[in-house]
Amino acid sequence: MGDLKINERLIVINPGSTSTKVAFFTGDEKQWVENIAHPADELAVFPRVVDQLDYRLDALRRELHNKNFDMSGVTAIAARGGLLKPVSGGVYAVDEVMLEDLSEERFGQHASNLGALLAHKLGSPYGIPSYIVDPICVDELEPVARISGLPQIRRRSVFHALNQKRQARWAAQELGKKYEEANLIVAHLGGGITIGAHRRGRVVDVNNGVDGEGPFTPERSGSLPAADVVRLAFSGRYTWEELLRLINGRGGFVAYLGTNSAREVEERAAAGDEEADLIFTALCYQVAREIGACAAVLAGRVDAVVLTGGLAYSRRVVEEIRTRVGFIAPVLVFPGEDEMAALAEGVLRVLRGEEALRSYQYEGVGWANMEEKVSGDN
Template sequence: MAFQVLAINPGSTSTKVAWFHDDEEQWRETVRHDPDELAHFEAIADQFEFRLATIERAAFSHGSSFDKLSAVVGRGGLVDPIPGGTFAVDDTLLKRLRVGKPWEHASNLGGIIADAIARPRHIPAFIVDPVAVDEMNDIARITGFPELPKVSLAHALNIKATVRRAAKDLGREWNKLNVVVAHIGGGSTVCAHCQGRMVDLNSGNDFGPFSPERAGGLPAGDLARLCFSGKYSEKDLLRRLVGNGGMKAYLGTSDVREVKKRIESGDEEAKLVYEAMAYHFSKEIAAQAIAMSGDVDAILITGGVAYDSDFVALLQTRIQWIAPVLVYPGEDEMKALAEGALRVLRGEEQAQNYEQRVAGGGGRHDA
């Protein structure tokens, strides 16, 4: 039986839409939104009708009818901690997506819009592997400061999809592999993925290596003193940590390609920061191997920076003693979303119920 799936991925200033006939992508469109136009909406949730109309126009322009769909899948957003997988969008999940806490995020609109298209057509709507996926071992949550446990916020969609790709390449079952996955982009997630679960990770906004635009883990005492120095407001400092930190804070750009050009022209500072970023990622990859007691089948490098063969080579020099290194550049979120929906439609896995998984403790496990 053939299936047609619409995948929706709302970003802060864009809406990505893709139509799939089984595993084959029929068309894809990324609609860029003028920030000034979005500024008229008081809350992200208020953008619902605007974004829905954008998707309707995209489908119409490609001659596609929603009435032919088998399912609609949206990018999952900030919800309560849940295990990985494909979740059916029902009234309980819709209510949670509309809350937009602990902060608002455009990805929450993915499931809301998917339901709006699917419900009147009596077809399922799904979200897949949202950033709130939490499968960490409890031992990994302990930080040494009880008020500040480690929280699981990660690039779960791409991590899970990359593990499945690697398993296929290795001829193994994806939930029997032990791998370290390093998603390296503007932000980062370095994750110990042990037999189907993300048992530990660096939670890139707060821990681990600096990335092109995020500061990563910092000296706690000095950061505390900086908070009370009067130099920054809370908003300004948070923006320095996430958005204007990392490579950008040193070099004024988060574009690794620009940094490479500066290195080629003899910029020694650019070379040092670039190599330092690879050094810190290597350390985090080695640290995540500890979560699996060193029993690692492979190390998977993914995300936008994985296109940079020089950076990957710097990583390999330091980490290849742990396990073979496999490289999967970029992150095809639209395909990953469609694949999650198709697995349910084909009966390969069952759609999970949000309320039951949250009430049952989500994805949390003892070590």
């Protein structure tokens, strides 16, 4: 008998704020990936992110058409998952309730909200099922981690779940353990920075990346003294939108140094720019401090600290953090991220029976009073 292996044929869709990435996989093999750019002036005509749906769908269909791509043989579509109700990590079938929540932007605006909507519109005419994997709203916080200090404000989990969980799996494998057996601290260091305490496969605490928790980042302010934020908000100097933009988009390196490129800041520091040097060091310091907090969450029982994302390519970033947190556990470095592969891998685990498929409609860790304000400002 020949070794006959029929590979799954997957389309992967990942909408970002200024582009939509699309890739084609046969089994684990990435055949091609395209980055469809959406110029700012074209996006500017859409009042809400969800209004971009047909525009992005047309661009996606055009790309596939230009490639003479045949949709009929596609097994499944894997899409980036956005701001939905809080759910456990895993792979979710795109269902009507999910589509409705995303169409209505019930849990906030985010480019990744378009993933499931695009996948469904593209696949359903052919009967192709769509899935999302570890969406940014994965929320596995323990009750104690939800307490903010003010009953009016409840902590929620919004983070780089897709990359964090993928790198955590790699790290566990390197340690000879299953993800579900390991205690890990994963620091995703990109344009946004989120640092999660992974206890035996669940992210029991993590800084909310989009609402201004945790370290500052190349373009976000991170946590700020609350009373000073109130003073700024009522100073008359900023509109609501401007202030939110300072926290998310124009904070961090952008605010201090006018660039969101960590690479550029590092180069400026190396060339003798003292301000750049101080701010670069401060970012590493704040990341280390957050990692230390996660070590306390895990009661010191930490198998490894994992550094990932674009900033983990920087030797200086890695060494500055390692110097401060190396006493906690070995530091493993997996620079960059590959969200397209992470999405494909998740759906393949389900198609191959290695992981159970989850239902959005029937699942959700839930908050009380879900209808109260959910951030619509991201």
